[in-house]
Amino acid sequence: MTEQPDSQHIVIVGGGMTGGLLAVLLAEQGLDVTVLDGAPAPVMPSGPAQLRVSTLTEASYWLLQNSGVWEHLDMSRVQPYDAMQVWDQDGTGEVLFRAEEVGAQSLGWLLENGHLAAALYRRAADFANLDWRCNAAVDSARREEGGWQVRAGDQSWQADLLVGADGARSRVRDWAGISGGARDSGHHALVATISTALPHDACARQVFMESGPLALLPLYSDPQQGEQRQCSIVWSGWPERIAQLREKAPADFAAELQAGVGDALGEVALLSDRAVFPIQERHASSYVAAGLALVGDAAHVIHPLAGQGVNLGLLDAAVLAEEVERAVGSGRSCADSAALARYQRRRRGENLIMQNAMRGFQHLFGQRALPVRWLRNTGMRWVNQGGPLKRLFASQAMGRGADLPARARPQYPGA
Numbered sequence: 001m002t003e004q005p006d007s008q009h010i011v012i013v014g015g016g017m018t019g020g021l022l023a024v025l026l027a028e029q030g031l032d033v034t035v036l037d038g039a040p041a042p043v044m045p046s047g048p049a050q051l052r053v054s055t056l057t058e059a060s061y062w063l064l065q066n067s068g069v070w071e072h073l074d075m076s077r078v079q080p081y082d083a084m085q086v087w088d089q090d091g092t093g094e095v096l097f098r099a100e101e102v103g104a105q106s107l108g109w110l111l112e113n114g115h116l117a118a119a120l121y122r123r124a125a126d127f128a129n130l131d132w133r134c135n136a137a138v139d140s141a142r143r144e145e146g147g148w149q150v151r152a153g154d155q156s157w158q159a160d161l162l163v164g165a166d167g168a169r170s171r172v173r174d175w176a177g178i179s180g181g182a183r184d185s186g187h188h189a190l191v192a193t194i195s196t197a198l199p200h201d202a203c204a205r206q207v208f209m210e211s212g213p214l215a216l217l218p219l220y221s222d223p224q225q226g227e228q229r230q231c232s233i234v235w236s237g238w239p240e241r242i243a244q245l246r247e248k249a250p251a252d253f254a255a256e257l258q259a260g261v262g263d264a265l266g267e268v269a270l271l272s273d274r275a276v277f278p279i280q281e282r283h284a285s286s287y288v289a290a291g292l293a294l295v296g297d298a299a300h301v302i303h304p305l306a307g308q309g310v311n312l313g314l315l316d317a318a319v320l321a322e323e324v325e326r327a328v329g330s331g332r333s334c335a336d337s338a339a340l341a342r343y344q345r346r347r348r349g350e351n352l353i354m355q356n357a358m359r360g361f362q363h364l365f366g367q368r369a370l371p372v373r374w375l376r377n378t379g380m381r382w383v384n385q386g387g388p389l390k391r392l393f394a395s396q397a398m399g400r401g402a403d404l405p406a407r408a409r410p411q412y413p414g415a
């Protein structure tokens, strides 16, 4: 059966973390919004921690607070961290960031991706003008006079503004004829949950090893494992090395991990399966086309070594919502081309800088040459002494920036 195309203002393809937040922000403005996602409805996690987790910055925290999403989270599964330690495995350089050095209580928060998706889905249920369809994989989108026609199975929707929030392999991007700009980072990432003999003390750790960076991210306390004794790991490296690590017996894997981490967390043990993700960086040649915008991983994918991907996506969503609000508020269309161009201008440069910074770190810490090792360890010791550069690094990691959307700031009205 083919339905008559509904008349909707905005159709968002993809109800992941980026698309979900955008939907809530646009629905708050009273616009008619449809979200189409190919996956089943997200559910609140219970039991062992999920493998896919994200570190959220201060800017993301305020976005979620100011849009009424944070209150839908189960706080027993959210772990704030107030310190961040970065060191070079074969050197003497180390940087330790503390929240109080930048006048904050937390440097960030760690939570499961599925958990945030479920909280967004719950918040979305508050809006009668937001129609969120699950199990609705979009299989075509075509530009027609006055808008886009989007199809999922035997249903179709008419959109004044079509948003691609459909992740790294975005089909919306393809349908708009925008190049995805893929580039192999040369790394794969292994994720797993581990237990530690010593508490993580709400500290996020990152060690740069010869084979690539290893992040140890503090997970919420699980009554089975004890107070602060679980971490989520993201171990990146060359594909052969990561495949080897995945195949090792759990005890041998833990021994390799121990060699990398040293005694910072006492004895470590593997608690979960290991999952591996190829890291293909992308940057779309444009974030916008006539009546269309790309957000989140559909627009850019960066190396996960500093845990910034979701955070950039949430800022894309907030800036796009802000520009749409400004256009509609002054009597223009939600797909106004000047508004879309401003969205692109505000986000593309920032995302590009972050992507290049991640490439730079990957390259710098992948060098074996003695002079480079000496330089980076000296640099780390120097940064660690404090001063403006250390505060600048911490501020960047927390998502503090000059052009933040209003909802990403603590002083947002109604906060």
Ligand SMILES: Cc1cc2nc3c(=O)[nH]c(=O)nc-3n(C[C@H](O)[C@H](O)[C@H](O)COP(=O)(O)OP(=O)(O)OC[C@H]3O[C@@H](n4cnc5c(N)ncnc54)[C@H](O)[C@@H]3O)c2cc1C
Residues within 6 Å of the ligand: 013, 014, 015, 016, 017, 018, 019, 036, 037, 038, 039, 053, 054, 055, 056, 136, 137, 138, 139, 165, 166, 167, 168, 171, 189, 190, 191, 234, 277, 295, 296, 297, 298, 304, 306, 307, 308, 309, 310, 311, 312, 313
């Ligand atoms: C190992 C690893 C660790 C990471 N750690 C961090 C971290 O600590 N912090 C951080 O900020 N980022 C991190 N990232 C990056 C982060 O996971 C991504 O940036 C983020 O998931 C992107 O969210 P998104 O909503 O844009 O896209 P996605 O999460 O990919 O969501 C896309 C959505 O679109 C839907 N979809 C796709 N195609 C269609 C279609 N045709 N029709 C309908 N629906 C469709 C999918 O079902 C999905 O729900 C990490 C990435 C990796 C690989």
